[in-house]
Amino acid sequence: MTEKPRAFRSGELARAVGISTDALRHYERLGVLPTAPRTASGYRMYPPDSLERVKTVRHALQLGFTLPELAEILRIRDRGGAPCRRVLGMLQEKLDALHERIAELQQTQKYMEAMVSEWRSRIAQSRSGEKAFLLHSLSAAPVPATAIREPLRRKKRK
Structure with a gap:
């Protein structure tokens, strides 16, 4: 008999993917992760497939996708659509x-x-x-062909 994969508590899932539990809650609020059911004592219990989903989200973020974009894409996929x-x-x-x-x-x-x-x-x-x-x-220097936009800083997220 095969063992059923078990759900993850917030801390377990967060450690497994290398993010904070706050990040998981944020993902949930944005719809990137489905709302996790809670135990009688109030702990979030993420389904086993949440591990793969969060790993996918983390990789997509590295490619430049935003959390709102991912939430939209994943909502379509979760409803049976093919957003490919x-x-x-x-x-x-x-x-x-x-x-x-x-x-x-x-x-x-x-x-x-x-x-x-x-x-x-x-x-x-x-x-x-x-x-x-x-x-x-610098005030007398020619302006570069492209505006210098502080290339060494990341844009703040809204």
């Missing part, structure tokens, strides 16, 4: 945006390399302790 073409289209859009962002970053890199070269020259021409007005020189 939509998912492919969304990923293609994310890939296209990534290519665009990489091109912007490469232009920004070239701009920064030119600025470093110019600033090295300014420093070399100034005496020790003398101001070289590096940041001040």
Whole structure:
């Protein structure tokens, strides 16, 4: 006789996938995870397939999907729909945006390399302790072809 897979408590599921129990509750609130039934004592008990679902969500997040997008996709799937073409289209859009962002970053890199070269020259021409007005020189510098959008910071999530 085969053993029936058991449900997970919040802490067990969270540890198994490497996230917090708060993240699990957040997933549940957004509809990424179905509402977990509770025990008589109030503990959430996630079904065995929740482990695979959360792993899938974590991987999809790394590809650039948002939690609201995933909630919509998973709702369609849970109702018996096949959102596969939509998912492919969304990923293609994310890939296209990534290519665009990489091109912007490469232009920004070239701009920064030119600025470093110019600033090295300014420093070399100034005496020790003398101001070289590096940041001040930015106001007179040509603006890069693409706007620098603080490329080293992630956007805040709403």
